[in-house]
Amino acid sequence: MINLKDKKILVLGFARSGYSTAKILKKLGYDVILNAFDDLSNDKKAVELKNLGVEIVDGGHPLELLESVNLIVKNPGIKYEIEFLQRAIEKNIDIITEIELANTLFNIDMVAITGTNGKTTTTQMTYDILKAANKDVYLAGNIGYPSIEVAYNHPDSLIVTEVSSFQLQGTKYFKPTIAAITNLGVGHLDYHGNIENYRDAKRNIYKNQTEEDSLILNIKEKEKYDLNKINSKVIFYDTTENKETDVFVRENMVMYKNVELFDITKMSLPGMHNVENAINAALISYLKGASIEAIRKVLYNFSGVKHRLQYVGEHNGVKFYNDSKATNPVATTTALSGFESNIILVCGGKDRGIDFKELVPYFNRIKAMVVVGESKEILYNLASSFEIKCYKAIKVDDATILANKIAESGDTVLLSPACASWDQYKCFEDRGDEFIATFEKISQED
Template sequence: MKNKEYFKDKTVLVLGLAVSGYNAALLLDRLGAEVIVNDFKDLNDNKEAQNLKNKGIEVISGGHPLDILDRPLDFIVKNPGIPYSNPLVKQALHKKIKIITEVELAYLISESPIIAITGTNGKTTTTMMIETLLNENRSKGRAYAVGNIGTPASLVAQESSEIDDLVMEVSSFQLMGVEKFHPSIAVITNIYSAHLDYHKTRDEYVNAKMTITENQTDSDCIVFNRDQEELTDLVTSTSEAMLVPFSRKKELKSGAYIKDEMIVFNGEDVMPTEKVLIPGEHNLENALAAVAVAKLKGMDNRDIQSAFEHFNGVKHRMQLVDTVSGRRFYNDSKATNSLATIHALEGFTDPVILVAGGLDRKESLDDLIPLLKEHVKAIVTFGETKQQMAEVARKADIETIIVADTVPEATRQAFETSENGDVILLSPACASWDQYGNFEERGNDFIQTVTEIDQSVKGGLST
């Protein structure tokens, strides 16, 4: 680890426990800081909080008392989900107490080069693609996917070395809390409007995203989506790093692009686009960004292609689960709104049997109609919106409409009505909270059902 002495004898408030806060507290304690942890929830029965107390770390829970700030704090490590409008955070800013997020902490101690990925859509898939590519046929060290993807960056940064790579997904929330954060390669997949409930204005959101390149120099690289004019203008006007564009729509003088169904980098054919197994034009964009990073890291084309040949997607995000009797099952449980389902449907040319439904947010789903008309041969609905989704399918003139109650029932019904060559796609267009704690639980239920269908088919064949 670098900068071990930087934290010694500092007084640090870790605001918000969660996974990243817990690991940040342990790290700071290990480095000799005096650590205080504060969480709005009552942590009296929380195992992690008890473990921190056992180590002598003070834990204050059940609210955010402002008198914590009366202590001589050197800085605050804030959970990115806590908004800057929080009274304690506002008071800390007024007192000019430095506020950082866990990714800044990870950067300060990391010996490993950092490849940082941000964007409105595609961050997680691109991060996992890059990790997969950089670990293909690797002889020294390894690449670790960390950050907003789920594994705390500071946890891995404690043990990784200069021969490793930290492939770090970073959100706008996290980037608002960085000061020295300096990735050797930054990736911006795209920028749309998002999280305006947190950021209040689009300008604040965009500025947070662009912080990813703020400390880069001309020895660093920024990989960006050339098909977005706004993003191109932002990058070219603000970044000092070497510009590495990617484009799905046009041939470029340099960077990654598609020509004659080939992914090309700096004029060199890298691999056929058909080697990208997860469907969707947006995933071709993610692949272009990942290929650009792999080439910047010196990877061989054969290794890049080999890595893509076994990359089946990120769990719950257009994940190819299995092929059973010629039917391909895709888990896109992360599609919690109609726009995400539209993007999913756009990725298929084969007939789709759509499994959709979930929490009723009292919102119209009629924007699905054009894509249902074009791509969907049958639909099986479930959850609170099952009847609403069925009505949308009727408006789209879908002939086969089946109403089920649960994901397992809907998945089995979809298989029973399917034919060889069909795609069975779980892309709910609704949140999961009517029947599940989160979209991961819903996706896992789908995966388990597909496994059971496969076992049943194989059992039938063997008798």
């Protein structure tokens, strides 16, 4: 890591990570400026930073700041294309994100998990297993806890981190001891510009790894990696009995070096994609010293991450699942693939000009649809054209009540919107919370 003692550090962007980064750097005695595009004059946390002695420049990104800074710690959501960062690149000023600062500043033992889908579930599973195994472990990263905050408070602990493509783009020093890429699909093209830029950002997770480190990959995606450029120990897995992989499934048992990790038929979460998530989590945990008992205990009882194919409960023989995080059709197809049939799908939301054709191959699993939001007419017409029973509702609350009335014992009511939530809700969490609250109301009526 570069010697920060000789540097003037600019924290670019506020939010939780910017606040934590500026605060901790100041506490450690570094020379730090926080710059935000928004007006922070009435922000309580900004006032707190000022009182600590942090210089704050808000209301824009003045280029003259670049004359005095040597390192930029960038909020992941800020695009590299903005003029301020392009000028910084021209001046050869290092630009990193908070997660990289945490990893290198404290030299912590970090597990990093990324991927287009499944990274949050895998991260939570991994943490839960290691916690069940009584390891000194903490959760951090894109899952909601700034890594710099966790690393500062627990510098000698193992940190399990969910890492996004935004955080990985431009990586310079980031070096996890174990990295896992759940899958390399397509995502965030509005940020990265094209598929390869997006995937290159994800692949940065192993950029600085050495032969002492481990990288876990799905054998089905082997062609997406140039193995000659990977220095770490690559561990491939498959969900079939593929003897060419290091981890495979034999008679429903996940095997690694003749060790039986867990039985996939005893998992509580549905779907082969969750088997893949569980393999990642089990392998990471096993490599970090977790017992087989802890691995099985967690995976056999794991009910899902909130809003990500979360099992909410059962009422009159009908199971309810909250997948509010599914903000695009591909995410919804992943959820649908976890169930064989008799799905009553609650979907719809912000209309972003999508035609939802990705859902069509899964229509044979859907018993009925209840559609809401700006996109409900598009979804209603699509369902009707394939003779799927479809009902219109206003919001998730009345849609869930209607779905419950339609449902019979053995059915599954699945909230998986395939759309963003912003037409009616502040965020997908609020939408999912409404679904949970409505289920609780339904289950208490009888």
